[in-house]
Amino acid sequence: MTDCLFCRMVAGEIPADVVHRTDRVLAFRDINPQAPTHVLVVPQDHHATVGALAEADPALLGDVVSAAHAVARQEGLVGADGAEPGYRLVANTGPDAGQTVHHVHLHVLGGRGLGWPPG
Template identity: 75%
Template sequence: MNECLFCRMAAGEVPADVVLETDRVLAFRDIDPQAPVHVLVIPREHHATLGALAGSDPGLLGEVVAATHAVARQEGLVGADDPEPGWRLVVNSGPAGGQVVHHVHMHVLGGRQMRWPPG
């Protein structure tokens, strides 16, 4: 997967502003943030889409989702007094879903009022 940007980031070949990492998950700030907090959470292992990850390693999918909550907590989007002040989790899967980088990733967005519909 040498051509996959996120695989190269996970391998440390491309720099990233890392906010959380485990042996199987990496979280880093988006280079084009759409909110005051905009962090991408990826599995280190390459899976092109959400369905591909869910089908091949549901345990890893759970780790990625758990990491999104850890990032939200770390970034102040989940507080002690108000356990859910508000944040958004976005997953674009496949071309029609708006996925641009074909390595599954979840966007943690927060720090401002989220509107609906998102677009």
Template identity: 70%
Template structure:
């Protein structure tokens, strides 16, 4: 999709700060980080929401979760066996949830304590 920011990154038209890439996923640093570590994980194939990718390609949805775990480990946020110090995985699905780029993306956040609810 030529008007999709993340599709333009996948195509190379826009160069993100890539931290990890596979045949089907791309992970890059957020340009407006909300934590010391803030990496976005996207599928290279366009799917508007997490529900859309889960319905169309469950294997790709699983690959996104695996890519998020790999990013967390690479960034020193914890491993699958030892989640210390810890990290947060966030995705927004649809405009009422705050999704501003309509290409599914997972936010990997860490590097500081995070409480919920914020504040």
């Protein structure tokens, strides 16, 4: 999709600070970080929401989550026991949830304590 910001980043038309890439997933630093570590993980194929991706290609959704965990490990957010110090995955789906780019993406947040509820 030529008008999709993340599709253009995947295509290399818009620069991104890429931290992880597979043949199906791209991960890059958020330009407006909300935590010391804030990385966006997107499928390279365009899907507007998590629900749309889950229906169209559940395996790709699994790849996105696996890539998010790989990013968390790479960024030092996963300890030897697999949990400490920890990270948060956020998927905003739809306008009421705050989704502003309509290309499914996971936010990987960490590097500080993250309160609850989130907002």
